[in-house]
Amino acid sequence: MSTLHWVGLMVLAMIAGAVVPFQSAINLNLGRGLGHPLWATLASLLVSIVVLLPVMLAMRLPLPTLAFISKAPLWMWAGGAFGVCFISLALMLLPKLGAAGFMALALTGQVVASLLLDHFGWFDLMERPISLAKMSGVVLLMVGVGLIQFSESATKNLVATG
Template sequence: MDKLEMKLIYIFMALLGGVGLSIQAAIINSRLSAGMGNQPIVATLICFTIGGLCLLIFAFSQADWHSVHNNIALQPWWRWIGGILGAGIVFSSIFLAPQLGVANTMFLFIIGQLVAVMVIDGLGLIQMPVRSIYWWKFVSMTIMCVGLILFMFSGRWFK
């Protein structure tokens, strides 16, 4: 496969990931929370338990455990908080989707992600290479924020 084909596959995978996040937040996890007596923390626990079991099965069959054993103690503390962040994201999506609507929740997540990655890229945080932030990225972010405002509130303004 050439680079363009691989890039298209990666774009498609990212789009499918976005679809999966929306389905997970709207249909699956928030409905699970409702079925558990409107307890998003319980739904998050169930989600992570099932996901963890699936990952455990895959890891036992796929991982190079010798390499893991040799490198696990060498990791800096901040590399261990991904699970906490993941749990917070899943909890937030479960809690917020029924409150704000799935589309608004996902749109806000996207804006938050873009702001964070602009800072991470611009400053080279978390051992990432520095990538220049050009003026058009700020313009693009402004347009997206205006789009978010229109998306969330236009139904109230244009009835």
């Protein structure tokens, strides 16, 4: 792949990450209005379906085969449950940790889990061994999380809302 292609992929990945705190903050307000975070989780997932179906129809995607659906292992269907987990926890933790604190901690969890997925090649991923450089990156990330979450202003917010 060319350098320009890699840069494009990295920019798209950053955009994917950038929309998450907006989603969380918007869903937090939706949950307040609907009376509970789980109602916002359900609404978010329903809106996802409403937005996704026309895109799939416009792309004229073929229907999946019943043979695959009937034979797919249960773990392949767990993605939706993980989505519910993330959205619901974001709605419950965002007011307590703040957007930056929650996202920093969520990102740390994502990176650590991703290193394990890559290292062991779980779920048919290509094995990419954990290296000293990658572990150093995780340690630096955790230091960054500490600076974000436990800076003076974050401590004041925790005391004020706790």
